[in-house]
Amino acid sequence: MAALGRCARRLLLLRGFPARGARAGSGPGGEAAAVAVTPPPAARAPRQQQHEEEEEEGSMVAMLRKNPDYHGFDPDPVIDLWNMRLAFFFGVSLCIVVGATFLHYLPDHGMRKWARREAEQKVKERERLGLPIMDSNYFDPSKLVLPDEE
Amino acid sequence: MLKILLPMTALLLTTTICKPKQLWPTTSINTFGIALLSLQWFKPSQELTMSFSNYYTSIDYISAPLLTLSCWLTPLMILASQNHLIMEPISRKRTFIFITTLLQISLVLAFSATELIMFFIMFETTLIPTLAIITRWGNQVERLNAGTYFLFYTLIGSLPLLIALLSLQNQIGTLSTYMIQLNQPTMLNTWAHTTWWFALLTAFMIKMPLYGLHLWLPKAHVEAPIAGSMILAAVLLKLGGYGIIRIMPTLNPLSKTLSYPFMVLALWGVIMTGSICLRQTDLKSLIAYSSVSHMGLVIAATLTQTQWAYTGAITLMIAHGLTSSMLFCLANTNYERTHSRTLLLARNMQLLYPLMGLWWLLTSLANMAIPPTINLMGELTIIASLFNWSNITILATGLGTIITATYTLYMLSTTQWGGTPSFIKMMPPTHTREHLLMILHILPMTLLMMKPELIWNTFY
Numbered sequence: 308m309a310a311l312g313r314c315a316r317r318l319l320l321l322r323g324f325p326a327r328g329a330r331a332g333s334g335p336g337g338e339a340a341a342v343a344v345t346p347p348p349a350a351r352a353p354r355q356q357q358h359e360e361e362e363e364e365g366s367m368v369a370m371l372r373k374n375p376d377y378h379g380f381d382p383d384p385v386i387d388l389w390n391m392r393l394a395f396f397f398g399v400s401l402c403i404v405v406g407a408t409f410l411h412y413l414p415d416h417g418m419r420k421w422a423r424r425e426a427e428q429k430v431k432e433r434e435r436l437g438l439p440i441m442d443s444n445y446f447d448p449s450k451l452v453l454p455d456e457e
Numbered sequence: 458m459l460k461i462l463l464p465m466t467a468l469l470l471t472t473t474i475c476k477p478k479q480l481w482p483t484t485s486i487n488t489f490g491i492a493l494l495s496l497q498w499f500k501p502s503q504e505l506t507m508s509f510s511n512y513y514t515s516i517d518y519i520s521a522p523l524l525t526l527s528c529w530l531t532p533l534m535i536l537a538s539q540n541h542l543i544m545e546p547i548s549r550k551r552t553f554i555f556i557t558t559l560l561q562i563s564l565v566l567a568f569s570a571t572e573l574i575m576f577f578i579m580f581e582t583t584l585i586p587t588l589a590i591i592t593r594w595g596n597q598v599e600r601l602n603a604g605t606y607f608l609f610y611t612l613i614g615s616l617p618l619l620i621a622l623l624s625l626q627n628q629i630g631t632l633s634t635y636m637i638q639l640n641q642p643t644m645l646n647t648w649a650h651t652t653w654w655f656a657l658l659t660a661f662m663i664k665m666p667l668y669g670l671h672l673w674l675p676k677a678h679v680e681a682p683i684a685g686s687m688i689l690a691a692v693l694l695k696l697g698g699y700g701i702i703r704i705m706p707t708l709n710p711l712s713k714t715l716s717y718p719f720m721v722l723a724l725w726g727v728i729m730t731g732s733i734c735l736r737q738t739d740l741k742s743l744i745a746y747s748s749v750s751h752m753g754l755v756i757a758a759t760l761t762q763t764q765w766a767y768t769g770a771i772t773l774m775i776a777h778g779l780t781s782s783m784l785f786c787l788a789n790t791n792y793e794r795t796h797s798r799t800l801l802l803a804r805n806m807q808l809l810y811p812l813m814g815l816w817w818l819l820t821s822l823a824n825m826a827i828p829p830t831i832n833l834m835g836e837l838t839i840i841a842s843l844f845n846w847s848n849i850t851i852l853a854t855g856l857g858t859i860i861t862a863t864y865t866l867y868m869l870s871t872t873q874w875g876g877t878p879s880f881i882k883m884m885p886p887t888h889t890r891e892h893l894l895m896i897l898h899i900l901p902m903t904l905l906m907m908k909p910e911l912i913w914n915t916f917y
Contacts (some may be wrong), residue, residue, distance in 0.1 A: 365691050366543065367794070372737035379888025380481060380539055390482045391889055396534060397489035398893065400527075403900050406496045410908060419910075 458514050458569065459527065464491050464564050468488060470850035472554045479549040481539055482672050484574040486836050488532035495528035499911050507571075507635070512632040515634075518914030519702055519767075524774050528693045529901065530782060531557060535682035536894050537786055540793055541594075541682060553594065557684060560586035564692055569698060571620055575634040577615070580660075584611055586694060590685040591677055603673075603680035610673040621656035625707060629731075637707050644711035654711050657704050658719070662794030664697030667719065668726020676791065678745035679798070683789040686741065690748050690785060691778035698752070698774050699905055701759045702767060702899075716760040723756040724843075724853035731860030735867060738872045740791065740800045743868055744784045747824065750861060751777045754854065766842035768913055773835030775912045776902070780832060782825045783898035787817055791872065791889050794884050800871050807873040810887050816895040821869040826861045831905050831912070 370377045380390035416423055433440050462660040468487045475483050501508040507515035516524065534557055542550050567579030570660075577734050592604035626632045629640055629836060644650045662671045674694075705712065730749040755773055758766040778862040790813060791803040807814030826833040836858065843850040905912060 330888075365885070368883070371885065377888065379890030381478075382543070383478065386478055386482070391893075392491075392892070393482050394485050394893055397486050397493075398532065398536075398897050399900075402489055402493045402496075403897070403904070406493055407587065407904050409496055410499055410904075416501060416910075416914075417504055453888060 458507055458511060458516075460494050460497070461491055461565060462562065464494070465558060465565070465678070467765045468558045469555060469562075472558065473552050475608050479883055480547070480550060480554070481535070483825060484535055485532055486633075488535055488558075492525075492532055494685070495525045498524055506868050509569075510571075513571060513575060514566065514886040516569055519699065519771060520568045522771060522912040523692070523695055523699055524565055524568045526695075526775055526778050527561060527568065527688075530676075530688060530691050530778075531561045533573065533675070533782070533786075534687050535895060536890060536897070537687060538682065538684045538790065539890060553590070556586045556589050557688075560590075564696070564853050567696060571634050573634065573703065573713060574635070575625070576700070577622055579618060579854070580664075580700065583693060583696065584608060587681075587685060587689065588913070591681045594682040594685070595680040596682065596706060597680060599676070600680035603676035606673040607677040610663050610670065611660070614663040616668075617656035618660035621653055624653065625657070629707070630646050633650035635705060640707065642709040644712065646714075650711060651715065654708055654715050655915055656900045657708065658701065661697040661700040661704070662719065662756065663695055663821065665756050666697070666749060667756055668722050668729060668749065670755060671726070671730070671749045674743050674749055675745040676891050677737060678748070678785075679741045684786060686789075687782040690744070690781040694748060694752055695774045695778060698755050698759060698770060700754070702770070705759065711764065712760070720757050720850075723753040723760070724850060724857075726750070727753040727757075727857035728853060728860060730858055731864060735860070738800055739798045740788045740803075741785065741794060741798050743864065744781060744788060747784075747861070747864065748777070748781050750857065751781075754839050754857070757792055759849070761846045763842050763845070765838055765845070769835050769838030769840075769842055772831055772833075773839060775905070776823070776831040779898055779902050783816070783820045783895060786823065786891075786894050786898065787820060792885065795881075800868070802878070803872055804875045805873070805877040808877060809884050812892060813862075813887050813895075816892075816899065817869060817873050819899055821865045826858065828903060829906050830902065831909055834909055 370382060372386065373382065374384045376384065376388070378387050378391040380394070381387040409420055464487065468484065468491075471483060471487060472480070498509065498516045501516070501521070507517040509516045535554065538553065538557075542553060545553075562585070563579045563582040567576055567583065570576040570579060584684065588604050588608050591607060592600050595603065621633060625643070628643055629637060644654055655801065658850075659670075663673075667672050678689055681689060727750050730746045730753065734746045734750070736744050737746065739886060755770045755777075758773075788798070790802040790810075791806065792798055795803050806817070823830045823832050826836045840851070840858075841852045843854055
């Protein structure tokens, strides 16, 4: 309800009517009070009224008045549109999509994923055959050449 | 390497001579192209050593993510700045982009440097463009003070670092990152070596920042324009972390005893800055203190020098870079409309800007380290490795996690929910540009969730 009122006020503003301050969501009573305050501007000269509004507005709304499809890039509508298209193309279509594809298909560095799969396959195989999964010796003891007892 | 450095240098020229109407589109295209090319660094050609090597630069699994992050952030900085520079004359716009590109070049050279002196020179070089951005394009009077704090805090640490690096060169014979890790332990338990140890680390601690040396950060982050805040939070802080990781191999065996005060300060800082966040009235200041909190975890991790800790540190650095930069962009969307950073001034924004509310929600969730984000991966790895180092740290890190969640929720609920304040007269709608900026932050975070091995390599 309050949101609708706010949207309506924004639309009114863009069409050149003064927008009074939004009341904190108080319901019908607040809305009626806001509407009741609105009438006086008809007494002022239109140009002065617009000038005062523009002073309150700031550059963002001024941009939107001149170019309702303002994307946020440039006051000139053509450059604004093209800048938006280029930013989206190079940013999303190239960097994110093509970049992510490149990164996805990177080779398995250091054979880590292969090692994991190999280990899982070996464990499954050894369990199937009933063999112990791993030997607790890292090296084969028969191949170690130890010095004599001195 | 030259594929990236030459286009960046060419961008310096393009910025000065291209037509005024095409300035922003051209620079956006160029920086996005550079960002695309920077992804090649994730494909290391060597198993163990560094890749893409030449005499001066090389890439390994620690520098590649940070390099790509700094190359990705430059087009985002250019996107973010287009609105607040809209009223500036063309020559100042050109200067701004020129400075941003200079910053990017020095960052790329810093992260890829093989020689520690080159790293130091580039570390210092990043100060000047950042100072220019803060003091020239900041919005309040305090920016001059902020610039002074930023510059001199860093320089006070850097002068001892220079002397210490040169004496390290004297001692070891080389400062090449390939060679110093192969050395005998150099730091013995003498007063001279203790000072040497502190001299080598203090500059990076100030940069990160460590809790006791962090005063420059809230000032600099708050007073900087959006591009300055983004690059400061996302990349410049990580220069400190990267420096610590590179220098730690030379600091044995003294690190075993001397890292204690830094670890205590870092962990205490996590809790303290988290608590300060709960009392902040300024939105950007809240995000700045949040950065200190996260970086405290990174410092504690890098000082333990274990594999898990390094992995967690790098992951959290990348994750925090993207998250923090996105938070600053979101705060900037509020600032550009209300021209105030007061947290209570822009309440119930979700009602006015539902889509922006989605970005606020996702970023806050990421900042809270929700699974499965890379923020969680980093934080959890760090917490686990710190627990392994000493059981008691779990008290600090656990409490830190809770406080992080609390202030992040506080920030989210204050800006997004509650009743609309009666003093909001008019809030212009959001721009496509702003949503694009948020998308370009959140998509890399989401994609990294799918393939964290890119930033993890020390785990493997």
